[in-house]
Amino acid sequence: MEGVDHLAHERNKAQFDVEEMKIVWAGSHHAFEVSDRIARLVASDPVFAKDNRTRLDRKELFKNTLRKTAHAWKRIIELRLTEEEASRLRSFVDEPAFTDLHWGMFVPAIKGQGTEEQQKKWLPLAYKMQIIGCYAQTELGHGSNVQGLETTATFDPQTDEFVIHSPTLTSFKWWPGGLGKISTHAVVYARLITDGQDYGVNGFIVQLRSLDDHLPLPGITIGDIGMKFGNGAYNTMDNGVLKFDHVRIPRDQMLMRVSQVTRDGKYVQSNVPRQLLYGTMVYVRQTIVSDASVALSRAVCIATRYSAVRRQFGSQNGGPESQVIDYKTQQARLFPLLASAYAFRFVGEWLKWLYTDVTQRLQANDFSTLPEAHACTAGLKSLTTSATADGIEECRKLCGGHGYLCSSGLPELFAVYVPACTYEGDNIVLLLQVARHLMKTISQLQSGKKPVGTTAYMGRLGHLMQCKTDVQKAEDWLKPKAVLQAFEARAARMSVACAQNLSNFTNPEEGFHELAADLAEAAVAHCQLIVVSKFIEKLQQDIPGKGVKQQLEILCSVYALFLLHKHQGDFLSTGSITSRQSSLANDQLRTLYSQVRPNAIALVDAFNYTDHYLSSILGRYDGNVYPKLYEEAWKDPLNDSVVPDGYQQYVRPMLKQQLRNARL
Amino acid sequence: MEGVDHLAHERNKAQFDVEEMKIVWAGSHHAFEVSDRIARLVASDPVFAKDNRTRLDRKELFKNTLRKTAHAWKRIIELRLTEEEASRLRSFVDEPAFTDLHWGMFVPAIKGQGTEEQQKKWLPLAYKMQIIGCYAQTELGHGSNVQGLETTATFDPQTDEFVIHSPTLTSFKWWPGGLGKISTHAVVYARLITDGQDYGVNGFIVQLRSLDDHLPLPGITIGDIGMKFGNGAYNTMDNGVLKFDHVRIPRDQMLMRVSQVTRDGKYVQSNVPRQLLYGTMVYVRQTIVSDASVALSRAVCIATRYSAVRRQFGSQNGGPESQVIDYKTQQARLFPLLASAYAFRFVGEWLKWLYTDVTQRLQANDFSTLPEAHACTAGLKSLTTSATADGIEECRKLCGGHGYLCSSGLPELFAVYVPACTYEGDNIVLLLQVARHLMKTISQLQSGKKPVGTTAYMGRLGHLMQCKTDVQKAEDWLKPKAVLQAFEARAARMSVACAQNLSNFTNPEEGFHELAADLAEAAVAHCQLIVVSKFIEKLQQDIPGKGVKQQLEILCSVYALFLLHKHQGDFLSTGSITSRQSSLANDQLRTLYSQVRPNAIALVDAFNYTDHYLSSILGRYDGNVYPKLYEEAWKDPLNDSVVPDGYQQYVRPMLKQQLRNARL
Numbered sequence A, B: 001m002e003g004v005d006h007l008a009h010e011r012n013k014a015q016f017d018v019e020e021m022k023i024v025w026a027g028s029h030h031a032f033e034v035s036d037r038i039a040r041l042v043a044s045d046p047v048f049a050k051d052n053r054t055r056l057d058r059k060e061l062f063k064n065t066l067r068k069t070a071h072a073w074k075r076i077i078e079l080r081l082t083e084e085e086a087s088r089l090r091s092f093v094d095e096p097a098f099t100d101l102h103w104g105m106f107v108p109a110i111k112g113q114g115t116e117e118q119q120k121k122w123l124p125l126a127y128k129m130q131i132i133g134c135y136a137q138t139e140l141g142h143g144s145n146v147q148g149l150e151t152t153a154t155f156d157p158q159t160d161e162f163v164i165h166s167p168t169l170t171s172f173k174w175w176p177g178g179l180g181k182i183s184t185h186a187v188v189y190a191r192l193i194t195d196g197q198d199y200g201v202n203g204f205i206v207q208l209r210s211l212d213d214h215l216p217l218p219g220i221t222i223g224d225i226g227m228k229f230g231n232g233a234y235n236t237m238d239n240g241v242l243k244f245d246h247v248r249i250p251r252d253q254m255l256m257r258v259s260q261v262t263r264d265g266k267y268v269q270s271n272v273p274r275q276l277l278y279g280t281m282v283y284v285r286q287t288i289v290s291d292a293s294v295a296l297s298r299a300v301c302i303a304t305r306y307s308a309v310r311r312q313f314g315s316q317n318g319g320p321e322s323q324v325i326d327y328k329t330q331q332a333r334l335f336p337l338l339a340s341a342y343a344f345r346f347v348g349e350w351l352k353w354l355y356t357d358v359t360q361r362l363q364a365n366d367f368s369t370l371p372e373a374h375a376c377t378a379g380l381k382s383l384t385t386s387a388t389a390d391g392i393e394e395c396r397k398l399c400g401g402h403g404y405l406c407s408s409g410l411p412e413l414f415a416v417y418v419p420a421c422t423y424e425g426d427n428i429v430l431l432l433q434v435a436r437h438l439m440k441t442i443s444q445l446q447s448g449k450k451p452v453g454t455t456a457y458m459g460r461l462g463h464l465m466q467c468k469t470d471v472q473k474a475e476d477w478l479k480p481k482a483v484l485q486a487f488e489a490r491a492a493r494m495s496v497a498c499a500q501n502l503s504n505f506t507n508p509e510e511g512f513h514e515l516a517a518d519l520a521e522a523a524v525a526h527c528q529l530i531v532v533s534k535f536i537e538k539l540q541q542d543i544p545g546k547g548v549k550q551q552l553e554i555l556c557s558v559y560a561l562f563l564l565h566k567h568q569g570d571f572l573s574t575g576s577i578t579s580r581q582s583s584l585a586n587d588q589l590r591t592l593y594s595q596v597r598p599n600a601i602a603l604v605d606a607f608n609y610t611d612h613y614l615s616s617i618l619g620r621y622d623g624n625v626y627p628k629l630y631e632e633a634w635k636d637p638l639n640d641s642v643v644p645d646g647y648q649q650y651v652r653p654m655l656k657q658q659l660r661n662a663r664l
């Protein structure tokens, strides 16, 4: 059986050109080529093998990741990889590691918040990994509310130094990745105190460990915060705890791009606008959206392939049972997730454009679109990570019992993914930020301010508050215009309803607090509109390849109508559509699922994931699931011996009724 | 700080008698007393300590569970515990183990399917644990569809034996708990073949391992199937794989209560009705519903206590920040889960009654209520386990970053709980069974058959299809009658709509297949109605204790109105309520949350969980979270050394730019 493609008959059914779809998914020929090449490189390198992760204990697991990180760095140097290639390589190694924070947070923080001089000093060291940095913001008692951090950085004019100190237990840094065991340096966020006054939270570069013997420097206590969700998952990362006991750093290690402390202890703002800092946030969150599409598509790829392999019920005349992918409930759970993966991919692509646009405007001192861009990325981070976390778990359930085995890859994928709903902004806190922006946008309409970007539709409130969706038959729901208007009307009306309810409160803050749950729902409606509209915009472009665009049109409709069905309460209660239209949408959805069905396997093949990267027996490209599950089982350490350790001491005395005398 | 109750001010706010609520939660004074006593017994016994579970490797973890199982059995014997007490003790030890299957599946299978003679022979051995049994039904290729099992049991009239055989790889038994390393016996399900004819799936008692040396008997290959979701979680269990190579067992080890094979190989039905077997299913699923309320309430207890400890934002004039439990979004996510835990508790209690009722009827040869009882327990199993799995993960997210630490207890609780959505019937497959029953009930209305039990409301279709909910102001939603009618109308109308759509198909099976997703939604609506109505019925009883009934009334309203808001699409599209009424429900919900708020901590105290059982630092009774998180972190093996293993080999060469020469 080895070497047979059990899914060949599925692949033959596809009505589009998979190779072309791979380019669309990757974003460009170039991006595809790089990803494809680096993925194979990683997959073929034995050091990067990952099939025993869940069986290692914490120390072995961690050491193993150090080994992979070093090897990755070695290969990056040896092969003179570009920044893009290096970053793909790290992501295909597919284990959270201190390098994520070094490259993803430490370097960007210095770039974004350091002066040119500071960048000149620190970046070359970081680029060569002569120092390893982490990002130390969160404290044991303080997370979402960054302004509430307790760590202090007190300026001592006598020595021209800052004294970094942890005044309480709750002020200990807690969570920073890479901190626990590896980082030599950190960007530490602390309250700046000079001349007896507290100037709020600022960033400081602090050396943590000796470059000689790796021991924490005097006054610094560091440890790992312990096991996290899942088996391998994030336990390859040394999230750490950090306590400062009056640690001194030179004044010029304060990140001074937007504000500075002078030699004589004065706190001054530079002429660089503070808003620049938001640019970095837009960047980081855009990468999170793009990671969401990757994580979700991995899970969907596994569940789709396995659903075509798995058979259950429906055997006729002793023939094989039905593939579970043919069950309509399976399709109604799986295909919207497939569509979501594509939707998130395209909105992520668009966010990349948005980041460039914002950056260019900032350079030209144009801050007009920043609040909107900031709210939009916050909202999309929240929406896509929540949907992805739920989607991965749904994919696991779609695989029945076997999805519960680590060898399915899904438990680890879930466990390693879920913190994305929490870090870089708790998803609920972010939705409330979006809601604040929406309320502000509405209140500014009265003063004639024109809403921009993704809130532009608010400029057509007059129309949106009273328009009727023009859908008479199921196929009418395939028209982008009809879909878009329904989503705009729903979002606009939910926001306006919130704004009206808010106006009943004399204290607007109290109103916002009281109505927060409704506001969060309005924010979700707004964000879903963005994803739907960016998918539709994508389809207005030229997309080459036989049948490729048609498939994407089907997926776009699936995504939109699935949301419409799931949230039909919003659409109906705002009068954006009628009950009859809602029911037509559901009919159309069923038709769409039938259209996805023959293309499902090819649509997940288009992600171009190697078996190494998927690390899932259920998701194997060749569908050869059962023999491999069986093989894998025998590798468990419990199978080292036929009679398990503990039998003589604990089980035999039980069976032989000799427990009374046993010492346990 | 040690010994201080950080939540005392919260406990003082409670407006009801917590001790009385504990009795309501437990079900009776007696049940409370037993639970309370046994929980303390387990908590105070060092052998049952569980604080290092997530740090053990698979073999250590498994051995440790064997030790606890033996100790539990020793204590059960020493203390001469009753069956009830023994079962509580096993559940407070709180680790999946082979004993779960021995007591929960093996013994019940023999009781339910064995003849009196067979019971006499096997049960005493099982009761004394002279043999240990498991339940071997699922195969590598076959789960939900039990009729599709491939294992064969071929009668050999020459020797008066059955030959048990695994003809293919997909026929290997796969998943049975306790099988992999421990069980000496199994109830094995196999296709009975006699006289060349296949009589379908039957149960057989098969000895697997020698009682002398614990080695698998000739012809039997057994192993563990490997790591599962989570760290400790279900990895304490030896779910196994089992292959038979023509293994012979005596004829009288076929479970012969309902059908038999005679000495000369004739397959005959006994006079015991087949339906009796369904009684066992009702029993097992009833315990699953009751376990759901336990698992959900544990998670809710942790998240509620921590939400009162955790502070974030809202500091005024340098005072403390706001407790996150005061945020309305937090309440809107948490309090419905609190209400659900109570709702599931009461519907579980009612199911216990239903089981007794069904059993009595069966004994009197009255099968009239069996299909309804069977559908109802299947549906409630599906509804409560899905809601509990999602609810645990939501509780984890409600704890922000710290919920991701194993020391929060929530990751393990999730990982160990989720398979309940899959075993004992995949939740989607079960919903489709419920839908089938609903469609049958509707079609039988025409022939005048009166619907019984939880489908009785279908007898009032005439009224329910056209009634209008009488709610004019928010408080009207507090009236049980209004709520009940809205839920009945919604459920009835969704089922009728499905029935009507089905009638458009010439082939009803094809229709059922095509409309499966809608049918599953109708089934959910029906099951939610059951839970709401049983909660309301509970409140019609006398409930003593200051303020206790009032609190339960609030929770009942929260549960119902939360569902109404979540599924407002169903209610609106069926015209069961108006948009205005939906919005009033939402207003009422906000008021209810404010009423729950001061009682929240006391409402979770009423579950009476020990800190040992919760095994969560965030959920500690005394709220002393931060010092204990800090303490726990240091126990991680990574903290054994300051400089981690792997630094010299992998990190130092990187920092010193000497990687080129390093051997990795």
Ligand SMILES: Cc1cc2nc3c(=O)[nH]c(=O)nc-3n(C[C@H](O)[C@H](O)[C@H](O)COP(=O)(O)OP(=O)(O)OC[C@H]3O[C@@H](n4cnc5c(N)ncnc54)[C@H](O)[C@@H]3O)c2cc1C
Pocket (backbone or CB within 6 Å): A101, A135, A136, A137, A138, A142, A143, A144, A145, A174, A175, A176, A177, A234, A239, A419, A422, A423, A424, A425, A426, A427, A428, A429, A432, B310, B312, B313, B324, B327, B328, B329, B330, B397, B398, B399, B400, B401, B402, B404
């Ligand atoms: C795997 C992982 C890696 C991490 N890596 C790093 C790192 O490298 N560096 C670093 O500095 N930090 C890191 N963190 C920390 C992370 O950034 C924080 O956990 C995150 O910001 C959330 O904050 P919190 O934990 O304080 O949650 P909390 O804010 O305490 O959230 C608890 C609950 O309160 C609610 N809540 C809070 N505020 C409000 C409000 N205003 N309105 C309504 N509800 C509210 C939340 O929605 C949530 O339900 C990491 C965390 C994790 C899990």
Ligand SMILES: Cc1cc2nc3c(=O)[nH]c(=O)nc-3n(C[C@H](O)[C@H](O)[C@H](O)COP(=O)(O)OP(=O)(O)OC[C@H]3O[C@@H](n4cnc5c(N)ncnc54)[C@H](O)[C@@H]3O)c2cc1C
Pocket (backbone or CB within 6 Å): A310, A311, A312, A313, A324, A327, A328, A329, A330, A397, A398, A399, A400, A401, A402, A404, B101, B135, B136, B137, B138, B142, B143, B144, B145, B174, B175, B176, B177, B234, B239, B419, B422, B423, B424, B425, B426, B427, B428, B429, B432
């Ligand atoms: C932790 C754990 C412990 C277990 N313990 C035992 C044990 O002790 N003994 C034992 O015998 N077994 C045990 N099992 C096995 C368990 O009973 C099965 O996994 C369960 O019955 C589900 O079957 P499956 O895995 O074949 O799922 P499948 O049926 O293969 O499900 C895969 C997908 O197909 C869908 N599907 C299947 N049929 C239909 C249909 N007709 N219509 C629509 N959709 C459908 C499902 O909804 C699911 O999404 C255990 C499993 C687990 C995870």
Ligand SMILES: [Ca+2]
Pocket (backbone or CB within 6 Å): A054, A055, A056, A057, A058, A231, B054, B055, B056, B057, B058, B231
């Ligand atoms: Ca482990």
